[in-house]
Amino acid sequence: MASSVFRHAPPKACAMIESLRGLGYTTATALADIIDNSIAACADRLDITFIWLGTGSIISILDNGNGMTERELDKGMRLGEINPLETRKNNDLGRFGLGLKTASFSQCRRLTVASRKSGEMNCLRWDLDVIATSKDDGWYLLEGAHEESEKLLFPLNGYDTGSLVLWEVLDRIITPGFAEQDFLDLIDRVEQHLAMVFHRLLEGNNSSRLKIYINNKPVNPWNPFLIGHPAKSWSSPEVVFPSVDGVVMECHVLPHKDKLTESEFQSAAGPEGWTAQQGFYVLDITI
Ligand SMILES: Nc1ncnc2c1ncn2[C@@H]1O[C@H](COP(=O)(O)OP(=O)(O)OP(=O)(O)O)[C@@H](O)[C@H]1O
Ligand SMILES: [Mg+2]
Structure with missing residues (x-):
């Protein structure tokens, strides 16, 4: 760039992320994107937890995959960090380096990802409300979980390696008039979608069979x-x-x-x- 005249033109974090929120996911397809990542990380068990707390409701996805080191988690949480032209491993279902973030932001305003690998546990968080109120429109990737949410990461302690994705402030799901029964209906739709999309893996032979649980209930394959x-x-x-x-x-x-x-x-x-x-x-x- 030495000889060219140029303008430095980074996107504004708040506007960019708000635009990315409208990519057309449903809750079920967004969860399927998160599960793709777990499968690529060799997880064979996923626990999806829906907790109804009105506007404070949460969804979490726990896997027993390979987990991420601090560096890998940092890279995985950033947008535009992984080039789609990079060669991927054969079993990697990812392509754009965006799914974790875009799928999550389509459903929630606070995305926390905690991961365990090599004896360490790391946790990073995007909070769209923090970004929206920042004065300089920066890309503030926060350290750790929200202080009131740390207890929600506890299930990850059951694994030596694995990851937990936590969706909070579900503003795109818990819209005005959305009641507990709607949440239960949503869980049914998610279960049906996952039963279809992952049916071959859910049907797999014993050693390689994927197990998905929603609120402790196994998802059975739909062929x-x-x-x-x-x-x-x-x-x-x-x-x-x-x-x-x-x-x-x-x-x-x-x-x-x-x-x-x-x-x-x-x-x-x-x-x-x-x-x-x-x-x-x-x-x-x-x-
Ligand atoms: N559950 C997980 N376990 C281990 N690594 C993960 C997990 N979720 C995400 N990652 C890491 O974070 C990276 C970014 O994930 P993200 O879903 O945003 O993009 P991607 O999977 O690379 O591509 P795509 O946009 O097509 O989904 C992944 O490439 C992977 O290295
Ligand atoms: Mg992905």
């Missing part, structure tokens, strides 16, 4: 293909496309309603209902 149902008469052999390397397609035709009991019919409908759940399912990507 869109009604695998093993006696009335399912047809599914195609695998079809490969000679011109597209590495893509394998399999077709499934689900049984007619008459061949299913009422509860099987309801369950096979999936989170969005029979019609909406038809389509393409991408089961695995190997690049």
